Amino acid sequence: MGILSRFKTIMSSHISDVLNKSDNPEKTIQDTLRTLNLDLGKVKSETAALMEEEKRIKRGLNECQRNIEKMERYAMKAIEAGDENDARTYLEKKAAFASEQSELETSYQRVASETTQMKQLLEKLTADLRELEARSQVLKTKMIASETQKKIADSSTSLGQMEDKVDQTLFEAEALAELRSTPLDELEEFAEPADPHIKTDVAADLQVLKAKIKKD
Secondary structure, eight states: OOGGGGHHHHHHOOHHHHHHTOSOHHHHHHHHHHHHHHHHHHHHHHHHHHHHHHHHHHHHHHHHHHHHHHHHHHHHHHHHTTOHHHHHHHHHHHHHHHHHHHHHHHHHHHHHHHHHHHHHHHHHHHHHHHHHHHHHHHHHHHHHHHHHHHHHHHHHHHHHHHHHHHHHHHHHHHHHHHHHHSOHHHHHHHHSOOOHHHHHHHHHHHHHHHHHHHHO
C-alpha cells in the first residue's frame, strides 16, 4: 500500500506534540526532517502517477461517450432504413460502451478522491517541513547563543583569575619596594627585642582573660 494508508495519521499529527514529548529535541528534529522529506518525495511521486491515471481514465470516458453517441446514431439510421437487426447490434454495442463508461466513472471518482487526498498530504507535509526547519533554526540559534554565553563566562572567570594574580604580584612588588625604601635604622628599631615589662604586662593580661573565661 502507498502513503495514502497513513493519510489519517499524517493529517492528524502535530510537530509541536512530537517535539514536546522528546527528551532530545535536536535528534528528534533531524529524524523527523528525514522522515518528512522521504514522505514528501513519496507523495509527489504518487501524486504524479495518480494525476496521469486520472488523465488516462478521463480520455477513456470521453472515448466511451463518443462511442455511445455513435452507436446510437447508427442504430437510428438502421431503424430508419428498416434494418432492426443492425439497429439491435448497434444498441448492444452502445450498452457495452455504457457499461465500460460506468466502470470508468467509478475508477475516475476513486482516483480523483485519492488525488485530492494526495494534494492535502502535500500541503500538510510541506507546512510541517517548513515549521520544523524554522524550529530547527531557532534551536541552532539558541544553542549557539548558549555556547557563546558559556565561552564569555569562562573567559570572564579566566580574566578574573588573571587580574587576581596581577594584583597579588603588584602588591608583593609594592611591599618589596616599600621595604627597600625604609631607612635601615627604622628596620633595626622594629627588629629590636621587646621591652621585658611589656612581656610581663601581656602575661598578666592573659591570666586575667583566662580567669574571666572560667567564670563565664
